[in-house]
Amino acid sequence: xxxxxxxxxxxxxxxxxxxxxxxxxxxxxxxxxxxxxxxxxxxxxxxxxxxxxxxxxxxxxxxxxxxxxxxxxxxxxxxxxxxxxxxxxxxxxxxxxxxxxxxxxxxxxxxxxxxxxxxxxxxxxxxxxxxxxxxxxxxxxxxxxxxxxxxxx
Numbered sequence: 001x002x003x004x005x006x007x008x009x010x011x012x013x014x015x016x017x018x019x020x021x022x023x024x025x026x027x028x029x030x031x032x033x034x035x036x037x038x039x040x041x042x043x044x045x046x047x048x049x050x051x052x053x054x055x056x057x058x059x060x061x062x063x064x065x066x067x068x069x070x071x072x073x074x075x076x077x078x079x080x081x082x083x084x085x086x087x088x089x090x091x092x093x094x095x096x097x098x099x100x101x102x103x104x105x106x107x108x109x110x111x112x113x114x115x116x117x118x119x120x121x122x123x124x125x126x127x128x129x130x131x132x133x134x135x136x137x138x139x140x141x142x143x144x145x146x147x148x149x150x151x152x153x
Contacts, residue, residue: 008047009046009048009050014082016045016059017084019070020045022063022064022083024121035058053071064122098114098118100129105132
């Protein structure tokens with residue numbers, strides 16, 4: 001017996017649907033993020049064409065998950081809960097754009113930026129938050145370097 005895992009199209013379809021929902025993507029957005037046309041990606045999303053191990057990174061990046069978690073999901077391990085049929089009030093706390101920035105930049109700026117980003121897919125929100133935090137850190141570093149050294153004797 002070989003160490004190969006048998007292809008499970010039903011599982012692949014469920015994993016793609018679950019992770020697309022988790023990332024806040026529709027099929028077209030997911031296909032674009034993966035780098036395929038929608039008809040081509042649809043064969044993967046429907047479990048008709050197996051996702052090869054060399055494609056795992058593309059799919060994982062599109063869904064905003066780690067490659068090893070994506071592989072585990074396809075292998076039958078539920079790393080992420082399936083929230084598609086769970087009412088919003090019963091869903092666990094999720095990452096939010098505002099929470100990611102809170103304490104790192106002024107609240108007035110968070111309130112200015114949040115409406116623009118909160119309606120976008122989760123992976124877009126996370127990328128925006130990371131970029132904003134990076135810019136804030138660079139700004140703080142510049143301000144620190146521009147201050148005269150008042151501690152010198």
